[in-house]
Amino acid sequence: MTSTPAGLADLVFRWREPATRAVSRLIPGGVIWYVDTADPVFALTFDDGPSPESTPRLLEVLQRHRAKATFFLVGERVEAYPELVAAIAEAGHEVANHLMRDERSALIPDAQFRLDLARTTELLEPHGPVRWFRPGSGVFTPRMLRSAAEQNLRAVLGTLVAGNKGLPSDERIAKSLLPGVRPGSILVLHEGGPERQGVVETTDELLSALSLRAVTVSDLVARSGV
Template identity: 50%
Template sequence: MTLPLVAALGPVLRGRVLFAVPTRAPRFALTVDDGPDPATTPALLEVLARHGARATFFLLGERATEHPGLVARIAAAGHELGNHTWRDEPTWRLPLDEFAAKLADTQRALEEHGPVRWFRPGSGWPTARHLAITEGAGLRCVLGTAVAISGAGAGTAGSAARLDAVVRRGSVLVLHEGPGRAAVPGTVDALLARTAARGLAAVTLSELA
């Protein structure tokens, strides 16, 4: 299943949150949340390399500090790092001071490996006050055009076809990796074959924007 985030949240947060990028270039942004994880990140990197694709990985600070080698591999392969705060939780529920601390801790962990300019909130809903904190830290909030919310983050047999049907020029696609999501690299493999056949290239958010 895919959820059209622009329709749901665009009227509320348009202008402060990136959902898509108007462009005539035949490209879209591939983003992956909740890593890094030894169960999925290496396979994802292999798939992306095979297709000559690049992605933005929205990483959790807690997992980044546990697996710094994987963060280094992501950056060394030419992919982009994004801040997904410290752990997998609904960030909109966090008190402002706790949110700010977790955002900063994650930023420090990731900036050891490369620049970080994008932020994605946990559970997909930023508040105005949380946005002010992220903007003060020099980060731009990005959600997406479509997010896979079934099949453990897009790992069902039909996920690639359903995602291919909604990806267009300038789209920002949201997938997930980590424990219980071993099928996601296969979905990405099949999806990239489909989008390439339509002349669309997967790139990082910064390349798209």
């Protein structure tokens, strides 16, 4: 298992995996970026939910493909839509911490970061164990990692990142991502407002085309033997 920063949360971006895996070994930190495994699985993750526009439909797609995912949820949206968080957990998916608001976590003062992280975990814990957090916009600092570790949380970024924007280019997202998904990858997709509803179709297209099985982050990490 290795660590490195990743970002570009609102853009379609495909990492050149061999190069970025090599670079990640040179960057210190306890951030999970991918997992070394030969098992035919990858971790599927969604940021910025829950959302009434997309979460119920995503759950239907995941059920149809017998896929599991980790949802990195925003605290204020968890407060607004607790029934959606319950539906995620009841379907066997994993909930994780994406802090209280959809904002750049690296710009939040440390005291507020700690409070927001703890409050989001508190909101999520009724729905299952909370082991992971993902900083807003995928940017982290050493003090953020220290604060999270004190709360028994570990940062998870990803190998491949994409964001639907409600534009014609959304139709090309799945095709762009497919060549980069390999065993141990962590795929980051984004739900949220109406402009991101296309994530449902993107997810369906990806899961229809991939021979790898989608699992939660915890399942993927368990396969690393670490």
